[in-house]
Amino acid sequence: MVINSLLSVFISHCIDSNYYSNSLRLVIFRSEMVFTLSDQHHLLSKIATNDGHGENSPYFDGWKAYDSDPFHATKNSNGVIQMGLAENQLCFNFVQEWIKRNPKASICTVDGVTQFKDIAIFQDYHGLPEFRNAVANFMGRVRGGRVTFDPDRIVMSGGATGAHESITFCLADPGEAFLVPTPYYPGFDRDLRWRTGVQLLPVVCESSNNFKITEAALEAAYEKAQEAKIKVKGLLITNPSNPLGTILDRETLRSIVNFINQKNIHLVCDEIYAATVFTQPKFISISEIIEEDIECNRNLIHIVYSLSKDMGFPGFRVGIIYSYNNAVVNCCRKMSSFGLVSTQTQHLIASMLSDQEFVESFIAESAKRLAMRHRIFTRGLSQVDISCLKSNAGLFVWMDLRRLLKDSTVKAEMALWRMIIKDVKLNVSPGSSFHCSEPGWFRVCFANMDDDTMEVALRRIQTFVLKGKEADLEVKRQRWRNDILRLSLKPLRYDEMTMTPRSMMSPHSPIPHSPLVRART
């Protein structure tokens, strides 16, 4: 009995660990090990054995479904289309042209190899000066030149993921908390909490006012923390917003600045989608607000940035912390030892982003392509009466499917989501994984595929919705017939009719791949 239960715990843990096949072999050959299983867990840290990595969230389940059945235009045209990954793939040809024209940027080509040694040795956590200069310059250009950034405040990190964790380590002790407006990027649960021991408390935003961050919501969240005797150290906002795709207006930003100053807490602004603003209104960065006529303790203001979204380079792991607080710059810089940017990459980025002409044309072209994609997608959705939150930024739309829910519950949202994955074959992200307070919203990414795949995705959605309408109509007709004939047929429910008899996907899939997408040649 004991052996069986230990075995099953072991196996399920291996499934969680995504090392299914290897671990099974271990079980077969080392049955005596099973007795020490509880010791094993006891021998590891709490962090290693808890769920803080967040990978058991449904956000990642969709990815797993995609991984096991990925769409391919010719090889697997019935596969799952990935619409859960906020990647920017629209401008690669643009970048590739630049790479071809600038062989020196790669230190390992014939033209660049003379610099190889110096770059390969350089491990100073200040980063290559030309890299910092180029990034500061790029950040300024993305904000239309309305503000400039000091290269000496540019601190590297292992992507924005590393940046968020580092700045949290720097600003808060275990048990303390950050406020985060909902809905928010699911990765924050891991990045801000897992190894830091810091808590995240929601600032609830609602569709009734387009998810605006209100003073009332901020105050309410703060009060709640006080009552629970949790010390709030800061507020984290993402602007432009993931998953909403909207930008904060000046009034909201100013009220946020007032709020954090009044409470004397930090403000961390994740601006990693800054260059994805593709139409009016213009993006307003926190860096602009603090230059305006407003009372603000600059020691409270910190920006997280990355090239993963704006440039589409998630693989290069270029994360940036920019703080107006010298002590934070110093601390984060020391912590950057745990996630420096490869100097090979620093060198490439430095070359690329100091090319002013390239930077200006990239920013403009990227916005243009995103705008077009957004237009096509939202138009296609509106043709079947699906609306999205009005947005002008990001790599996704915040789609409103509330009317397709059986009832306004998370359970119904999950049921709809599973149907979308299994039957419509689209991986979209359910609002609940973003901690949205209202069920029925879905984040759908549109910039990580080519035009044709976008068309396929739209068609599938349209078909699904129309089928649903047909089904609705059929239900109405049937009911009418029932009433007329007074037959005691059980009314058919929408979800029962359209759900396949296949079992629902379990939260843990024995798929030996990470939820992160593999590149495809």
Place this chain on the structure above:
Amino acid sequence: MKLLSRKATCNSHGQDSSYFLGWQEYEKNPFHEVRNPAGIIQMGLAENQLSFDILESWLANNPDAAGFKRDGESIFRELALFQDYNGLPSFKNALVEFMAEIRGNKVRFDPNNLVLTAGATSANETLMFCLADPGEAFLLPTPYYPGFDRDLKWRTGVEIVPIHCSSSNGFQITGSALEEAYQQAQKRNLKVKGVLITNPSNPLGTTMSRDELNLLISFVAAKDIHLISDEIYSGTVFDSPSYISITEALMDRNLELTNVWDHVHIVYSLSKDLGLPGFRVGAIYSNNATVVAAATKMSSFGLVSSQTQYLLSVMLSDKKFTSNYITENQKRLKKRCDMLVSGLKNAGIGCLKSNAGLFCWVDMRHLLISKTFEAEMELWKKVLYEVGLNISPGSSCHCTEPGWFRVCFANMSEDTLNLSMQRIKSFVQSITTDGDSRNRRQTVRNSRRRSLTKWVFRLSSYDHEPER
């Protein structure tokens, strides 16, 4: 209200240690053969600059590799998008094969057990997060790499309890030292989760004997704790005795199917062996599936740039390159070490006999005014400011005996090394003709006594009487 975290305001980052201060002084006044010939020579940085020409010629012959091309086709987009924390398969395959090759192919590694991290710095921190809770402890033999204080303790809240090693037996780890350290931890109410060794050792430059390895394996097995073997210098073994890695030691005892196999974890990096610290390529290797799974997820906080993974996957898959590089690099390291050792000998200074690493563990005890760490600091400052050499004082490596210094030899040209030897010689001559001749004589007499334990030291110039 306190605005920043405790981590931000404490100094567990260790950067106030002399190890880093010397670095800072060097930055202010760096030696340059032409532009600043009187500047400070950096001998405190364990870098391998001896074999770049081999890397550069490979790059010249393989332009596709970092021009974002594969078979002439651009794979820029694929690399730019690749953020899978499982790592580029071709890179991991090449890396485990490289690791095996360094170990004379006496062992084999499974790429599925390898986790890529942003340098060994990140690997060590990640392992702490996986294996220990805040307030728990790892035992480390002294002297050890100063960076461990930051990497293992700072953000993790884990404690380090030293295993004291002494010069009386060449700083080897003994059973009693292990037990004593364990007891110390108990006394301090610290739960010991494991032992971390660096093999080959930094700062000693020695490889562990089979006896030491067996002792450690038995110890961790008996206590049911982890063993981390930081093997980042494994490719720098340039002399006998030949390198025995922890994996080999375990296999030789047929321990593959036992508990201890799951409790041994290896840290690796390309910063020392390939001389590429800027590229931030680190790795954790473990047979423990849970550790691999947890560490893989944690690697999100410090992944290796896909651009770099790709370049190195091509480079390390070139077996002709790797075998040539490993051999040639070791040859050059030996030559350099010999240069340093004989140069120091000329100045009447001995070193611990070493067969690996990018540095020597130098015995300057006879140059101390008194057998104290204050005297060691005084000497260190003199060497830094008057002699113009940044070397690392043993105290920064937590050595229990004052007077030892780590001196690097692989991060400069031969001429610069020779110059540094000249400077040291002049310095030693100057202090032996100095005022405190009485103290000098006492120190010399003491060191003569010590030199009788000859199997460790290569002192040879203390046969003459100090000048009056």
